[in-house]
Amino acid sequence: MTSAHAKAAGELLAFYLDAGVDAVVGETPVDRLAAGAAEERSPAASPAAAPSPRAAEGDGAPRPAAAANPMRAPQRAPRPSTGASSDDGGPPLFPARPAADLAPPEEAVMAAREAARQAQTLDELAAILARFEGCALKATATRLVFADGNPAGRVMFVGEAPGADEDREGLPFVGRSGKLLDRMMEAIGLDRRSAYIANIIPWRPPGNRTPTPLESQICLPFILRQIELAGPDILVCLGAPATQALIGVKDGIMRTRGRWFSYAAGAREIRAIATLHPAYLLRQPLAKRLAWRDFLAIRAALAEADASAGGARG
Ligand code: URA
Secondary structure, rough: OHHHHHHHHHHHHHHHHOOOOOOOOOOOOOOOOHHHHHHHOOOHHHHOOOHHHHHHHHOOOOOHHHOOOOOOOOOOOOOOOOOOOOOOOOOOOOOOOHHHOOOOOHHHHHHHHHHHHHHHHHHHHHHHHHHHOOOOHHOOOOOOOOOOOOOOEEEEEEEEOOOOOHHHHHOOOHHHHHHHHHHHHHHHOOOOOOOOEOOOOOOOOOOHHHOOOHHHHHHHHHHHHHHHHHOOOEEEEEOOOOOOOOOOOOOOOOHHHOEEEEEEOOOOOEEEEOOOHHHHHHHOOOHHHHHHHHHHOOOHHHHHHHHHHHHHHO
């Protein structure tokens, strides 16, 4: 390869990265738009008759037929290949639809609220989310990233959205920032058997872009219900987006971190604290001492609650 070719290849890869293409999943490109057009012309291969793309990926989530689905995503993008689905040139994953067929954003938000309200258990909530079609992020994510850890744990950590590792494994905080979170939890006597972990957004935004305000709004009812159903004693918001979404403070994370707030988890008032996101700490290791103070405050709050429970018993 000449140096001009190498330079052009480098530029092309940089372009792909900027566009959110960050995984190699096949040798040959698949034109899903062309396949979609072919399918639209053939009623026998209509989306209602086609197998669910997600079910084909093995997450077990039945996808309702497009016409019967009240929770349709407000926008539908053609789905890029993720590696988990078949690349056999089979039926299109997301055939283009007429604009009139798309639900307006406020309908998706209403549908999310209604769907989240229906869940009586965390398992039900996960199943409802797996069927929910109101958030466009589902179309580009490989799988739903619902939660990890112990839902009966006293502490619940909430981050922003899954990244590539989480998207691959279907579990939150399993990449580099997750490893750091594990170490931080361990330092105060917690781990994934004793704490519960989730995100505001349960699907990876393509290329790890920031979720749009609409995507956050659509996903918010689900995480609120998840916190309510898990019922932790302490809620830890990891980073500014989770803090703003859950605690509603507008101050920056540097002013908000380390402060305790009261959080209404359904009918229960629990304690909530904001701290720095582990991904930020990886970029700014000097800030770890601030996060360490926050984690010590969490440990002290747990000990305090133990002491007063012991006092009440004795
Ligand atoms: N960052 C998050 O906010 N959540 C994850 O699950 C992983 C990285």
